[in-house]
Amino acid sequence: xxxxxxxxxxxxxxxxxxxxxxxxxxxxxxxxxxxxxxxxxxxxxxxxxxxxxxxxxxxxxxxxxxxxxxxxxxxxxxxxxxxxxxxxxxxxxxxxxxxxxxxxxxxxxxxxxxxxxxxxxxxxxxxxxxxxxxxxxxxxxxxxxxxxxxxxxxxxxxxxxxxxxxxxxxxxxxxxxxxxxxxxxxxxxxxxxxxxxxxxxxxxxxxxxxxxxxxxxxxxxxxxxxxxxxxxxxxxxxxxxxxxxxxxxxxxxxxxxxxxxxxxxxxxxxxxxxxxxxxxxxxxxxxxxxxxxxxxxxxxxxxxxxxxxxxxxxxxxxxxxxxxxxxxxxxxxxxxxxxxxxxxxxxxxxxxxxxxxxxxxxxxxxxxxxxxxxxxxxxxxxxxxxxxxxxxxxxxxxxxxxxxxxxxxxxxxxxxxxxxxxxxxxxxxxxxxxxxxxxxxxxxxxxxxxxxxxxxxxxxxxxxxxxxxxxxxxxxxxxxxxxxxxxxxxxxxxxxxxxxxxxxxxxxxxxxxxxxxxxxxxxxxxxxxxxxxxxxxxxxxxxxxxxxxxxxxxxxxxxxxxxxxxxxxxxxxxxxxxxxxxxxxxxxxxxxxxxxxxxxxxxxxxxxxxxxx
Numbered sequence: 001x002x003x004x005x006x007x008x009x010x011x012x013x014x015x016x017x018x019x020x021x022x023x024x025x026x027x028x029x030x031x032x033x034x035x036x037x038x039x040x041x042x043x044x045x046x047x048x049x050x051x052x053x054x055x056x057x058x059x060x061x062x063x064x065x066x067x068x069x070x071x072x073x074x075x076x077x078x079x080x081x082x083x084x085x086x087x088x089x090x091x092x093x094x095x096x097x098x099x100x101x102x103x104x105x106x107x108x109x110x111x112x113x114x115x116x117x118x119x120x121x122x123x124x125x126x127x128x129x130x131x132x133x134x135x136x137x138x139x140x141x142x143x144x145x146x147x148x149x150x151x152x153x154x155x156x157x158x159x160x161x162x163x164x165x166x167x168x169x170x171x172x173x174x175x176x177x178x179x180x181x182x183x184x185x186x187x188x189x190x191x192x193x194x195x196x197x198x199x200x201x202x203x204x205x206x207x208x209x210x211x212x213x214x215x216x217x218x219x220x221x222x223x224x225x226x227x228x229x230x231x232x233x234x235x236x237x238x239x240x241x242x243x244x245x246x247x248x249x250x251x252x253x254x255x256x257x258x259x260x261x262x263x264x265x266x267x268x269x270x271x272x273x274x275x276x277x278x279x280x281x282x283x284x285x286x287x288x289x290x291x292x293x294x295x296x297x298x299x300x301x302x303x304x305x306x307x308x309x310x311x312x313x314x315x316x317x318x319x320x321x322x323x324x325x326x327x328x329x330x331x332x333x334x335x336x337x338x339x340x341x342x343x344x345x346x347x348x349x350x351x352x353x354x355x356x357x358x359x360x361x362x363x364x365x366x367x368x369x370x371x372x373x374x375x376x377x378x379x380x381x382x383x384x385x386x387x388x389x390x391x392x393x394x395x396x397x398x399x400x401x402x403x404x405x406x407x408x409x410x411x412x413x414x415x416x417x418x419x420x421x422x423x424x425x426x427x428x429x430x431x432x433x434x435x436x437x438x439x440x441x442x443x444x445x446x447x448x449x450x451x452x453x454x455x456x457x458x459x460x461x462x463x464x465x466x467x468x469x470x471x472x473x474x475x476x477x478x479x480x481x482x483x484x485x486x487x488x489x490x491x492x493x494x495x496x497x498x499x500x501x502x503x504x505x506x507x508x509x510x511x512x513x514x515x516x517x518x519x520x521x522x523x524x525x526x527x528x529x530x531x532x533x534x535x536x537x538x539x540x541x542x543x544x545x546x547x548x549x550x551x552x553x554x555x556x557x558x559x560x561x562x563x564x565x566x567x568x569x570x571x572x573x574x575x576x577x578x579x580x581x582x583x584x585x586x587x588x589x590x591x592x593x594x595x596x597x598x599x600x601x602x603x604x605x606x607x608x609x610x611x612x613x
Contacts, residue, residue, distance in 0.1 A: 034307035038284065043304055043314050046281055049138075050288075050302065050336060052319060052345040052360035058326055059346070060099060060107045060357035062086060067355035068097070070209060070275065071335045071346040072131040073104075075142035076179045077504050078376065078440040080104055082346070083113070083153065084357060085128040091161030096129035096153070098181050102373065104344050105365065107357075111181030114155060114173055122190060123157030123171055126164070129184075130154055132212035132247070133224075135434065138281040142337055143437035145214060145430040147247060148486060149496065150174035154210040154226070157190065168206045169193045170228060172247065177503070191250050192228070192242060198252045202238050202260075203230030209275045209333075212247070214430075216481060219307050220253050223483040227258075227287065229274035236263060237272040239289065241309060245477065246484040258311050259287065259303060261294040269293070275333045278308075287311060288319070290332035290347075297322050298330035300347055319345060320360050326351040327358055342370070378601070379412040381435055381506075383426060383497070384448040386419030386577060387514050395577040398514065398586035404609070405591035411605040422463040423449035423493035428485065432497065441505030444602060447497050448549065450513035450531030451576060453490050465490040469534050469541075490531060494538045502544075507600070510539040512550035514586055517575040519562050524554035545600075547593045553586050 060082065062068040067087040074081055080101040085094045096114035099107045117123040132152040133145040144151045151174065158168040169190035175182075194204050210228035222243035231237040238257035242250040259273045272292040279286050285305040292298035299321040303311040320331045327349035335346040343362035348355060382388055388399040399415040406413060416435050418426065426432055426449065439445070453465045458476040466472055469491025477484050494510065501508040512532035518525045526532065532550045539546035557565045569582030578586065588608070595606045 032306065034305075035310045038304045038306065038312035042282070042284060043312065044316075046284065046286055046302070046304060047314060047316055049281060050286070050319065050343055050345075050362075051317075052336075052343050052362050054361050054364040054366075055320075055324055055327075056105065056359040056361050056365050057324075058349065058353060058356045059105060059359045060084065060109070062354070062356065065089065068357055069094075069348045069355060070128065070130060070333050071348070071357050072134070072277075073142070073335050073337060073344075073346060074131060074134055074144050074178070075437040076144065077436070078438050079179070081179055082107060082357075083129060083131055086112075087163075087355070088116075091125060092163060093125035093158070093161055094128035094156065096127055096155060096184075098179075100179070103370065104339065105359070113175075113181060113184050114153070114186075115183060117157070117186070120159075122159055122169065123155075123186075124159045125161045126156055126158040126168065127171070127186075128156040128209075129173065130209055130211060133214055135430065135437075136213050136278055136280045138279050138286075138338055141434040141437045142339070143430070143433045144178055145433045146427070147214075150176060151178045152212070152247060153184065154191070154212060154228075156208055156210075164206070164208075166206050167194060168208065170207050170210050170226075187248065191248060192226075194230070196252075200240065200252060200255060201232060202235070202257050203232070203240055205231050205233040205235070208237070211276050211278060213278050215308065218482050220309060221482075222251075223481050225253075225308060226250065227276040227278060229272070229276070229289075231270065234270075236260065236270040237274055239273050239276050239287075245482060254309060258309055259289060259313070261291055264294060267293060272298070277335055279336070288334040288336050290334060292330070292332065298332035298350075300332055300334040300345070320347050322351075324349075324351065326353040326356065328352070331358070340370070376440060377410065377412045379414055379438075379440070379443045380406070380602075380605075381439065381443060381445045382413065382415040382417055383432065383435060383445060384417040384511075385421050385451050386417070387451055388417035388448055389415045390419050390577060392419075392577065394571055394579065395574070396580040396583040398578070398583045398590060401580070401584045401587035402590065404584070405587060405607060406605050407607055417448075420452060420461065420463070421449075422452040422465060423490055423497075424453070424465045424487065425461075425463040427493060427496065428483075432500070436500060436504065439501065439504045439506055443504070443506040445497065445501045445506060445508045446511060447494070447508060448511040448513055449494070450490070450527065450535070451516075453531065457487050465493055467530070469494075469537050491534050491538045494535060495542065498538070498542050498544055507544070509545045509547065509594075509597075510535050511546075511590070512536065512548050514578075515550050515554045515557065517557075517566060517570045522558070522562075524557050526550055526554055545597060547590065549586070549590055549593070552589050552593060556585060556589055 072083040082099040098110045114127045157171045170192040172187040173184040175184040208229045224244040239259035241253040271294040277288045299318040303313040305311045328351040330350040333348040345360040349358035382399040389397040459479040462480045466489040498508045
């Protein structure tokens with residue numbers, strides 16, 4: 001999107017922030033006050049982390065006669081995907097496209113994922129999408145994070161053909177399959193409009209590109225935060241904030257833009273700050289965005305914040321700027337990520353090759369290309385709670401000991417279990433999406449949940465699922481996160497893991513939860529009447545492997561007796577979490593059961609050492 005002739009208006013922010021920053025630097029002060037400018041040393045450190053001085057070149061071209069713009073990149077199924085917009089002809093306007101890559105350098109277009117609406121609809125001419133809820137951790141998974149079982153994007157929409165012809169509004173779309181070139185389902189109405197009752201003066205004309213992140217700290221009073229660029233009918237393009245509890249209903253936050261630039265006195269048209277992308281680096285929020293016309297041309301830069309609403313712009317060298325024939329007019333619209341120690345900065349380049357997607361990097365990948373990736377080993381993924389993995393001293397989950405029973409030269413074992421999580425919260429916190437980012441065909445997923453699925457639905461740890469295997473639901477507002485949520489049964493969540501795993505071409509293996517150290521009449525209490533039985537029911541329903549780990553481990557405990565089990569496998573006062581010796585015993589039992597699977601490669605990966613190894 002190239003707004004090369006914005007109209008007149010007001011702008012403020014970067015110059016004043018720069019003066020305040022200079023004052024703080026001269027004073028030699030460092031503060032944690034979120035309203036104060038970020039220390040210059042912090043900005044410099046972040047610049048050194050994100051700078052990309054090496055231009056790799058063009059990585060994605062449009063079909064003949066068309067233009068591409070606005071790259072967004074995410075990880076799914078062990079591959080990279082790019083969502084980008086394409087400017088169409090007849091009639092003129094945007095659609096949203098999908099491409100795939102295995103190395104971030106070579107991209108293959110897959111097709112359209114967001115078409116323009118039918119004649120007479122509010123988005124009949126434009127549907128320019130941008131991803132929502134990408135993992136913001138700079139050293140994280142680059143995964144799309146789901147909400148209510150879907151992946152989401154917002155999009156710029158408008159009814160009138162032409163180049164960004166007003167009015168332009170922001171819409172919402174969703175999918176269960178972000179890796180497939182199939183249309184996403186649109187929310188019927190815009191979620192933000194320039195003429196909304198709470199619209200502010202700086203956004204009263206046109207709304208452009210938006211970016212949504214999830215903020216579990218609720219620092220702005222809601223779990224979902226949208227940054228978007230907008231302008232009045234005659235004015236500068238600036239970046240503002242809206243917030244939501246459910247992605248569908250939004251309210252503006254604050255009265256002014258959070259990023260703006262001063263217009264040079266001689267300039268006869270407006271200036272632009274736009275296309276924000278938010279990541280988390282060194283404990284600070286970092287916004288990548290592009291600027292235009294308050295300095296020559298269009299270029300990418302960044303700003304830093306402690307609290308998402310008070311931002312200190314970087315005033316040093318641009319991250320990318322025009323320098324090559326193919327980006328000599330504009331080098332702008334950033335999407336920046338770090339992978340395997342290399343920073344990749346995707347951007348829209350405008351020059352002698354038309355409007356294309358280009359790449360700059362922190363290392364010269366033309367002079368030193370990255371080595372071709374080795375063929376991946378199949379992976380055994382472990383998901384669950386603290387009985388699978390824990391960091392508490394003296395305790396150990398069985399997942400930590402399981403690799404002792406496998407030939408790890410032929411299979412990887414990755415333990416993503418997280419203490420305190422239930423079948424519900426492992427999904428709602430994005431932990432399952434982070435697994436899905438790397439889950440490949442031929443992999444296996446061992447899943448064990450249930451220990452944390454009781455308790456309150458909407459307060460405290462708010463992690464309970466509904467009992468049973470049906471499709472009953474309860475709608476809540478989570479008092480802990482502020483998020484509106486539909487809570488499902490334990491069985492529903494297990495079906496989600498199973499079906500998602502199968503969609504990736506991988507194999508789920510369902511486990512009943514390991515027993516607690518609770519006895520009655522000389523026998524360990526089983527969970528056949530609740531979580532263990534429900535897990536077995538769902539596995540049978542979907543015809544996937546099931547291992548009754550609860551019963552197998554309980555039988556082992558009974559063979560030793562309550563005193564031996566309590567003294568060797570558990571610490572005093574804890575009936576749930578095993579010692580390293582108890583975890584080893586459970587891992588051996590599980591490996592023995594896995595070795596008995598049929599029509600599976602898993603038994604060939606297992607080696608059961610003698611009991612004294």
